[in-house]
Amino acid sequence: MPVGSSITLIFFAIENGVDYVTNVALYNIHGLFAALSFCIGYYISTFYKGKLEVTLSLVTSFIFYLVIALILSYVPPHIVFTPLIVISLMLIATIYFSKKENYKIEKKEKVSFSDLAFRSIITITIFLIVSSLPQYVSANLAGIFSAFPTILLPLLLIIHFRHSNLQARTIIKNTPFGLSSVVIYSLVVYFTYGPYGIFWGTIIALIASISYVAIQSQILKYFKIV
Numbered sequence: 421m422p423v424g425s426s427i428t429l430i431f432f433a434i435e436n437g438v439d440y441v442t443n444v445a446l447y448n449i450h451g452l453f454a455a456l457s458f459c460i461g462y463y464i465s466t467f468y469k470g471k472l473e474v475t476l477s478l479v480t481s482f483i484f485y486l487v488i489a490l491i492l493s494y495v496p497p498h499i500v501f502t503p504l505i506v507i508s509l510m511l512i513a514t515i516y517f518s519k520k521e522n523y524k525i526e527k528k529e530k531v532s533f534s535d536l537a538f539r540s541i542i543t544i545t546i547f548l549i550v551s552s553l554p555q556y557v558s559a560n561l562a563g564i565f566s567a568f569p570t571i572l573l574p575l576l577l578i579i580h581f582r583h584s585n586l587q588a589r590t591i592i593k594n595t596p597f598g599l600s601s602v603v604i605y606s607l608v609v610y611f612t613y614g615p616y617g618i619f620w621g622t623i624i625a626l627i628a629s630i631s632y633v634a635i636q637s638q639i640l641k642y643f644k645i646v
Contacts, residue, residue, distance in 0.1 A: 421630070424569065448606040452510070452606075458568075458569055462481035518593075576592070
């Protein structure tokens with residue numbers, strides 16, 4: 421679900437105005453391509469097991485993300501083709517990863533206070549950094565970084581630390597399935613924030629993204645694609 425993007429775009433709208441969000445919403449969809457690159461980079465890096473493997477995964481995923489983000493910042497998004505291309509990439513990644521093995525957590529542990537604190541601190545820090553970007557960078561870059569995998573990153577690090585690279589790989593492989601819902605969310609925000617305002621625009625966008633996930637899930641299962 422578009423948890424990270426929704427909160428970031430709400431902050432953008434409150435602090436910079438609805439018109440600003442309308443300008444950056446399509447770049448948020450661009451940013452999902454960079455988010456997918458982040459996932460691919462992290463996934464590839466999990467095949468290395470050894471000292472500093474978590475650090476390697478983190479560095480690799482950030483490099484993948486930044487390269488694509490910077491390239492896309494020079495590519496103007498299109499109201500039709502950008503969503504179609506990104507959704508197609510997400511579906512291709514979903515189908516590809518669905519054939520890969522899932523690695524279950526063998527030793528289940530209760531979520532500790534330290535884990536919750538770590539996730540909260542990392543997530544809040546990322547939100548604060550991303551939400552302040554409009555003051556320092558152009559609207560296109562701010563829009564792209566608004567799609568940064570804010571919620572995913574702390575979870576990945578905890579799973580990788582607590583368990584292994586295999587469990588982290590499992591989370592990554594199942595991520596693209598939901599990322600396409602963020603495309604729908606941002607697209608609806610683009611059309612609704614202006615006429616309906618932040619509150620109702622957000623509600624309509626969330627309903628649209630939830631509906632999309634439900635429909636996509638049924639279609640893929642019906643045709644036994646995943």
